[in-house]
Amino acid sequence: MKVCIVGGFLGSGKTTLLMKMAKHVKGNAVLIINEMGEIGVDGATVRNEGYNAVELFDGCICCTLVGTLQNTLIQIKKDFDPELIIIEPTGLALPHKIKEMVKVSMIEPEVTLIVGICDAFRFRALVQKKEDFLRMQLSRSDLFLLNKIDKADDVSIKAASAWLESLNPGTKIIPISGLTGKGLEEAFSEIGI
Ligand SMILES: Nc1nc2c(ncn2[C@@H]2O[C@H](COP(=O)(O)OP(=O)(O)OP(=O)(O)O)[C@@H](O)[C@H]2O)c(=O)[nH]1
Numbered sequence: 001m002k003v004c005i006v007g008g009f010l011g012s013g014k015t016t017l018l019m020k021m022a023k024h025v026k027g028n029a030v031l032i033i034n035e036m037g038e039i040g041v042d043g044a045t046v047r048n049e050g051y052n053a054v055e056l057f058d059g060c061i062c063c064t065l066v067g068t069l070q071n072t073l074i075q076i077k078k079d080f081d082p083e084l085i086i087i088e089p090t091g092l093a094l095p096h097k098i099k100e101m102v103k104v105s106m107i108e109p110e111v112t113l114i115v116g117i118c119d120a121f122r123f124r125a126l127v128q129k130k131e132d133f134l135r136m137q138l139s140r141s142d143l144f145l146l147n148k149i150d151k152a153d154d155v156s157i158k159a160a161s162a163w164l165e166s167l168n169p170g171t172k173i174i175p176i177s178g179l180t181g182k183g184l185e186e187a188f189s190e191i192g193i
């Protein structure tokens, strides 16, 4: 079993991508979605598409809901034993904290990886306001996906790509569009699904 943590800022395209991932593994995935508000918008969207999804509310799985996440992982393994568990933390979570927790959990996945999504379309605006946070959130990613290339201009894509390279030199950066599917084949092959 593989655990994939899809990290990235609010609105960067996490839910859109994880549905494509679930489709790619032909439904043999369970999604864990941590939502900020009380209304489970993402969870409902995902379930409407026919995928297995567990939603966790009222806290953040990288801090206050650590115990809940551990229990959820154990339950999913017991009930479904899926090929892939995909975790969508909130856009304000730190994915590396979740990775550490998954690694010491009882489910013992063969691989746990962080896929860091960067929104190429909103890159300049976001990095101006939130650079320190974004750096903290993305710097320990195992793979970068530079998303929304269908909408972003070349200057933005180049700037975002250079910024990601400086965060974690040598880490692969794959330009994608979660919406149109561009680049996803390469991304999935890199993730190993
Ligand atoms: N143009 C374009 N829009 C995208 C792409 N991926 C996602 N979006 C849009 O961006 C918005 C946010 O996408 P989500 O997948 O909900 O992003 P998220 O990271 O899950 O958002 P939160 O869970 O609210 O943090 C939606 O309107 C998507 O349709 C993409 O590749 N291209």
Ligand SMILES: [Mg+2]
Pocket: 014, 015, 016, 042, 088
């Ligand atoms: Mg989402």
